[in-house]
Amino acid sequence: xxxxxxxxxxxxxxxxxxxxxxxxxxxxxxxxxxxxxxxxxxxxxxxxxxxxxxxxxxxxxxxxxxxxxxxxxxxxxxxxxxxxxxxxxxxxxxxxxxxxxxxxxxxxxxxxxxxxxxxxxxxxxxxxxxxxxxxxxxxxxxxxxxxxxxxxxxxxxxxxxxxxxxxxxxxx
Amino acid sequence: xxxxxxxxxxxxxxxxxxxxxxxxxxxxxxxxxxxxxxxxxxxxxxxxxxxxxxxxxxxxxxxxxxxxxxxxxxxxxxxxxxxxxxxxxxxxxxxxxxxxxxxxxxxxxxxxxxxxxxxxxxxxxxxxxxxxxxxxxxxxxxxxxxxxxxxxxxxxxxxxxxxxxxxxxxxx
Amino acid sequence: xxxxxxxxxxxxxxxxxxxxxxxxxxxxxxxxxxxxxxxxxxxxxxxxxxxxxxxxxxxxxxxxxxxxxxxxxxxxxxxxxxxxxxxxxxxxxxxxxxxxxxxxxxxxxxxxxxxxxxxxxxxxxxxxxxxxxxxxxxxxxxxxxxxxxxxxxxxxxxxxxxxxxxxxxxxx
Numbered sequence: 001x002x003x004x005x006x007x008x009x010x011x012x013x014x015x016x017x018x019x020x021x022x023x024x025x026x027x028x029x030x031x032x033x034x035x036x037x038x039x040x041x042x043x044x045x046x047x048x049x050x051x052x053x054x055x056x057x058x059x060x061x062x063x064x065x066x067x068x069x070x071x072x073x074x075x076x077x078x079x080x081x082x083x084x085x086x087x088x089x090x091x092x093x094x095x096x097x098x099x100x101x102x103x104x105x106x107x108x109x110x111x112x113x114x115x116x117x118x119x120x121x122x123x124x125x126x127x128x129x130x131x132x133x134x135x136x137x138x139x140x141x142x143x144x145x146x147x148x149x150x151x152x153x154x155x156x157x158x159x160x161x162x163x164x165x166x167x168x169x170x171x172x
Numbered sequence: 173x174x175x176x177x178x179x180x181x182x183x184x185x186x187x188x189x190x191x192x193x194x195x196x197x198x199x200x201x202x203x204x205x206x207x208x209x210x211x212x213x214x215x216x217x218x219x220x221x222x223x224x225x226x227x228x229x230x231x232x233x234x235x236x237x238x239x240x241x242x243x244x245x246x247x248x249x250x251x252x253x254x255x256x257x258x259x260x261x262x263x264x265x266x267x268x269x270x271x272x273x274x275x276x277x278x279x280x281x282x283x284x285x286x287x288x289x290x291x292x293x294x295x296x297x298x299x300x301x302x303x304x305x306x307x308x309x310x311x312x313x314x315x316x317x318x319x320x321x322x323x324x325x326x327x328x329x330x331x332x333x334x335x336x337x338x339x340x341x342x343x344x
Numbered sequence: 345x346x347x348x349x350x351x352x353x354x355x356x357x358x359x360x361x362x363x364x365x366x367x368x369x370x371x372x373x374x375x376x377x378x379x380x381x382x383x384x385x386x387x388x389x390x391x392x393x394x395x396x397x398x399x400x401x402x403x404x405x406x407x408x409x410x411x412x413x414x415x416x417x418x419x420x421x422x423x424x425x426x427x428x429x430x431x432x433x434x435x436x437x438x439x440x441x442x443x444x445x446x447x448x449x450x451x452x453x454x455x456x457x458x459x460x461x462x463x464x465x466x467x468x469x470x471x472x473x474x475x476x477x478x479x480x481x482x483x484x485x486x487x488x489x490x491x492x493x494x495x496x497x498x499x500x501x502x503x504x505x506x507x508x509x510x511x512x513x514x515x516x
Binding site (some may be wrong): 128129130131133140144147150155169171 | 181182183184185186214299300301302303304306311314315336337338339341
Binding site (some may be wrong): 009010011012013014042127128129130131132134139142143164165166167169 | 350352354469471472473474475476477481484487488490491492494495496497498499504506513515516
């Protein structure tokens with residue numbers, strides 16, 4: 001049974017860099033599971049910037065929805081797997097399934113799978129609940145979903161970090 | 173003089189669960205002061221889910237505004253009292269009094285009362301100031317009020333925790 | 345080479361008070377660099393309230409844009425310099441330069457200057473990335489800019505703190 005490392009924090013707080021640095025210390029090859037889709041120019045630019053930052057030694061898989069299956073398929077073939085990020089995956093699930101409960105069920109399935117994996121796994125997520133309550137009902141539903149999923153995954157993880165201004169704080 | 177435990181964190185970050193677990197370790201009967209009102213179906217569902225999660229041993233009091241008086245009345249009759257949450261109480265005060273200063277004065281009155289209580293008290297609050305500045309002036313006024321009230325209450329409390337993804341971090 | 349202390353946190357979380365208290369422990373005279381401009385009554389009231397809170401011993405300089413030059417000019421003339429806040433400075437830069445990249449270049453220039461200063465410097469910033477992704481493209485650009493600048497400055501700083509409900513947590 002390999003370790004799961006869960007890394008959360010705000011936008012642009014250094015979560016991805018921390019996860020990449022920790023994963024790279026484990027050797028190569030490494031697997032990067034990108035859950036974002038290059039649906040608009042802003043996101044395409046962000047994905048390209050992330051990809052440029054990572055050196056050789058990374059294989060990138062784009063998977064917006066079937067994350068658990070992707071992790072099972074990649075398991076055992078890499079020194080580490082990095083998922084960036086859980087929050088975009090949940091957004092994709094919420095839009096595709098049109099049901100917070102169905103999306104949360106997918107997060108439960110992921111959490112149950114974590115202890116079965118043989119490859120160290122880094123899960124990058126986001127803290128999205130420390131602002132004002134959003135006006136938009138969909139944003140509120142997403143915020144609740146993301147918070148619940150983060151709790152599930154952090155509870156199952158072996159190590160949990162939160163980053164502020166690029167500085168990680170270990171919580172577990 | 174009993175202890176006051178102040179618990180803050182983002183939405184769905186495990187604050188209520190932490191407070192309930194800590195309170196339940198003190199025995200029964202326990203008093204749950206709900207400051208939210210079931211004014212719309214979303215809030216009614218949330219309140220019902222919270223109530224279902226708590227086991228027997230809890231008496232629930234709904235009090236949107238007169239929190240300090242309610243705590244004085246409940247004092248001495250329970251093993252612990254839990255208020256969930258301070259932020260909704262402040263929202264109710266801001267809407268009822270139509271004045272951030274008048275609402276903050278109520279938070280000052282609460283802070284002054286805390287050292288007089290004989291029953292351990294758990295105050296659940298929210299961090300609401302770590303997002304982008306809201307466009308809406310009322311939201312900005314609320315954000316300022318909540319931050320100031322949190323400071324007052326955390327300063328008076330004996331223990332302070334913040335939760336991230338369900339993991340508590342003790343600050344004091 | 346003097347120390348740089350970087351203090352971040354949410355709105356109304358006690359960042360300014362912490363910075364002022366730490367600076368005042370170093371003696372007088374002290375220099376307060378206010379990056380906010382009294383452009384509207386709300387901001388004017390906030391600035392006046394901050395100024396009233398600080399005692400004698402503080403010289404206030406208002407500088408919305410040319411922060412690095414201001415710090416070089418003030419260097420060596422005070423027991424400590426306090427900048428409140430980095431986030432407003434970045435907002436001013438983003439509006440004046442109309443380019444997140446140009447604004448970030450200014451943050452890089454500030455970070456390069458920090459090790460050259462001879463006076464202890466307190467930089468107050470804000471965590472703005474822990475809410476829901478903003479709808480507004482300018483707000484998203486600002487959020488990214490603020491996060492990247494915070495990372496740069498926190499990396500260069502000798503001490504880093506984050507505040508929650510008025511309670512500081514030392515990260516570095």
